[in-house]
Amino acid sequence: MKQTTNSILMIRPVAFRMNEQTAVNNYYQKVLDGLLPSTVNAKAQQEFDAFVEKLRAVGVEVIVVDDNLETDTPDRIFPNNWVSFHETGDVVLYPMFAENRRKERRDDILDTLEEKGFGISNIIYYNSAEKDGIFLEGTGSLILDRANGKAYCALSPRADEKLFLQFCKDFDYTPVIFKAFQTVNGERKLIYHTNVMMCLGETFAVICADSIDDTKERKMVLDNLIEDKKEIILITEDQVNSFAGNMLEVRGKDDTRYIVMSTSAHQSLTPKQITQLQNHAEILSSSLDTIEACGGGSARCMMAEVFLPKNLG
Secondary structure: OOOOOOOOEEEEOOOOOOOOOOOHHHHHHHOOOOHHHHHHHHHHHHHHHHHHHHHHHOOEEEEEEEOOOOOOOOOOHHHHHHHOOOOOEEEEHHHHHHHHHHHOHHHHHHHHHHOOOOOOOOOEEEEHHHHHHHOOOHHHHHHEOOOOOOEEEEEEEOOOOHHHHHHHHHHEEEEEOOEEEEEEOOEEEEEOOOHHHHOOOOOOOEEHHHHOHHHHHHHHHHHHHHHHHEEEOOOHHHHHHHOOOOOOOEEOHHOOOEEEEEHHHHHOOOHHHHHHHOOOEEEEEOOOHHHHHOOOHHHHHHHHEEEOOEOOO
């Protein structure tokens, strides 16, 4: 299985704002005082468009679908939480914690991918678990090491252990389960998504090991990465707050590898960390300040990797 892809799906926002339904356990979201909703959305669109332009300039295939105003879906800009696309031709739809995020699932997006020549052979509906209050938010909750057949998951209100194990059974992944925390007003609270504190590339792993409070769990996660010969690049909780864990490795022109992140993530890194990353791939960063502040997510959350097979001819 390939670990990286050249094709990603992104959703351009039309009504982006802070989502009050996700703020209950996403402690990275902030209210931008004094800004009208229209101003917030306009800023988010500018950041989105500049980001897409940078990705396309290096040869990444970016499939952009516009959001619509028919539903109140302020987080539709983060599609990787509700859907994942696999080399097998499988599409997985995931159960979402926030009720207004459940409206993000759109069949016409799958139609668009088929029109672009991608083959879909099967749709797996985990989203029915929502009615039982069980959630697993896509590649926000799951960090997939496709090449080594492992799936990492930091349990949280948005990442249910039993459903994660079901995913691993269905897709033949070995589960690596742990809990990751952040400090909020002096208290340790569960981090809402694994991909905030961890990124897996082909030959490296960026991880905030300090967020895994249980020492046995921390050792187990690091041992798995070492076993698979990943260079481990440790980041701090302060760097996580700047979304340095929310990176994604993609492929551009001539199969060049890029590590994609926000400007705030890039600026938070030390010279040593930057050198470590650049030993594996080129860094591509773009300013996402408004999206990060209101959405509590960053570059990785905005990109749904498309591993579906391409139809020839």
